[in-house]
Amino acid sequence: MEVRVRFAPSPTGFFNLGNARTALFNWLYAKHVGGKFLLRIEDTDKERSKKEYEKNIIEGLEWLGLEWDKKEFSRQSERLDVYEKYLTKLLKEDKVYYCFCTAEELEFERQAQLTQGLPPKYSGRCRNLGEEEANKRLKSERAVIRLKMPEKTISFNDVVRGRVEFNTALIGDIIIAKNLRDPLYNFSVVVDDHEMKITHVIRGEDHLSNTPKQIALYEIMGFEHPIFAHLPLLLGPDKKKLSKRFADVALMDYKKSGFLADAMVNFLGLLGWHPQEDREVLNREELVAEFELKRVQKGGAVFNPEKLEWLNAHYIKLLKVDELAELLKDYVPKDWSAKKDLFKRIIAVEKDRTRKLSDFKNSAQFFFEVPDYDKKMLAWKNTEGDKIINNLKLVLNVVQGVDDDESFRTNAEREIMLVTNKEGRGEVLWPLRVALSGRENSPGPFEIIQAIGKEETVKRIENAIKKLS
C-alpha cells in the first residue's frame, strides 16, 4: 500500500521550528519509502487563522525544499460540506448529540471538579435529551455537538513510543463541532485523514493525548485508524516547549539572519533522530536515504543554536563562490554586488570565515572602505615608528614594481616575502595588513591584496605612511 503522510499546520501563527521539524520528518519518511507528502491547512478556527500565516508556512516549506503534492493540497475551511455530511450522519445514528450547556456552566463545573481533585470532564447532562427536545431548543438556543464517548480502554501502537493506553472514561463526551458548519480539530482531523487516505500520522508529542479521542472517533465512524508516530518536542534551554523567550522560533527569521536551507534541514533532521553511523553532516538526499521512523528519539530535544551555526558555516564552505554571491546579494548593499568581480574575489577570501550570511556585511566592509584606524595599530609589538614607516615604504616600493596582471598577487607575495626575510615577518606583515584592512583582525595581507588589486593596495599603503609621517 502506498504510504501517504500529511503535514497539517494551523495558520494561527508564524511557521516555527517545531512545525518545520514535523514537516521535515513527514517529508523524509514519505521520500524514504517512496510515498506521498501532502499539505493540509487546518484553518477551522476562523478567529485565529490568518492568510498571512498560511503564506508564511508555504514560504517556509518552499525555502526548506519540502515539496508537497500540489494536486492534493487542501484547506479545511473549503471542506465544510464534507464535515457537515459526516456530522449529519452521526447525528442521525445517535452517535453524537446537541449540548445546550453554556460556557459559563461548563466552566463552573470544571472548576468544581478541579478543586475536588477530579479530572475535569463533561457531566453528560445533555446526553439523553432526546431528538424532540433537542430540536425544539435548537430554535432558540445555541448548542454544540458532542460525541457519545464510549467508556473503554483505548490502546494503540505508536511507532516511536510503543504501546500507549488511555482510559476514555477520563475524557468524557468531547465537543467535536460548534455546529454543523463549524467542526473542531479532533473531528475534522479524523474525517480528513480518513478521506485523504493518510496511512501514517506523524506529529508532535503534544498530540499524544488527542490520539485516544481521535481513535474513538475512527471507531465510531467505522474507519480504520492510521499508524501514529509522535515526535519528541523541541525544547528551549529551560527544557520547556521551545518558545520565543529563548530563541527565534519563526523559521523565516533564520533565513533572514543568514542561515542556509541546507543547514536548517540538516540541523532539524538531527533533532530527535540520528542515523546509524556517527555522522552529523547529511544533505537532503542522505537524510532521505537514512531516515527511519524507528530511529526517532523518545525524549525531547533542546534546541542548540551553536550547532546550527556550525552546520551553517559548514554548508557555506561547501558552496561555490558564484552560488554564495547569489545568496549574499540580499544581505549586502547593492553597490557591493554590482562590482561583480571584486565582490566574488572578496567572497573567496571571506567564505571560510562566514558563519551566517548576515555576518558578511560587517566582515567584508573594509574591502570597500578602510575604517578610520589609530596609527598606533600599525606597530607590530614594540617596533618603533621609523621602522614601521621604513618597512611600509619598502613594501610599497616592491608592490609598485610588480605588474598589474593576473599574477599580481603571486608576484607581490613573492617580492614582499623577500622583504620579510630581511626585516622580519611580523615587522612587515602586521603593518601591511593593518594598512590594508584598518583592523586588528582580518584575513591575511596577500588575501586582501588578491581581492582589492594593485591600485587600491598602493593607495592604502600610502595612506598608512601618511598617517605615520
Added chain:
RNA sequence: GGCCCUAUCGUCUAGUGGCUAGGACACAGCCUUCUCAAGGCUGGAACAGGAGUUCGAUUCUCCUUAGGGCUACCA
C-alpha cells in the same frame, strides 16, 4: 490535582546483558601563523537514585526522583 510521555557528557546523540561507554557542537590546550578565521591533533566531560533478575547490569523489571506534554466551543 488527574491522565500520558520521557530520562547516556553542558547540548544533540551512538551503543550493548560483559566496551578503556563512541561521535558531533560547545569548552580548554597544542600545531600552523603577522592578527583573525579555517584546518589538524590532544584533553576534560555522561549512563538520575534505590531495589530486584543475573555469574555479571548503563542495558531487563519494579519503585522513587526529576523533567515535560495534555487536561478549551485552539490546533
